[in-house]
Amino acid sequence: MINAHGLTRLDAGVKVAAVLLFVVDPSNQRSIPLEQIMDAYGRTHAEARVALASSSGNTTIGTAQSLGLSSNTIKTHLRRVFAKTATGRQAELAELIAALVTVRIGDMGPRD
Known part of the structure; x- marks a missing residue:
């Protein structure tokens, strides 16, 4: 049976499953412009x-040290x-940042 999306589905009692996998290099997340992160959820610059910094796997202390701020501020x-x-x-925050990376890459294609 072919569904509306043109995909074949086997009706053998198997439930439909889907997987979406994002592969993102955490060390490359710093290339995201801060303005994009600020605009995405109404965040301040800080x-x-x-x-x-936190989404790349740093601990609170590591983030504080890398940004020159106190742990309480972080x-x-x-x-x-x-x-x-x-x-x-x-x-969860890292997932959102990874999604921003994906959207940014997807938006870089040709425009009409």
């Missing part, structure tokens, strides 16, 4: 810097970022 910014993005963990 929140965008913290979100980007925690405050992360709480605000989590609230604005409806996330609760750095891993």
Whole structure:
């Protein structure tokens, strides 16, 4: 049976499954313009810097050291970022940042 999307589906009692896989080099996330991160969820410049640094796997202390801020400042910014993005963990935040990378790459194609 062919569905509306032109895909073949086997009706052998198997549930339909789908997988979407993003492969992103975490070390390349720093190439995202901060303005893009700020625009995506209404973040401030400081929140965008913290979100980007935290999404690449840094601990709170590592993020604080790399940005020259205190751990408490990082925690405050992360709480605000989590609230604005409806996330609760750095891993979820990293997924959002990875999605921004993907959108940015996808938007670089030819325009009509």
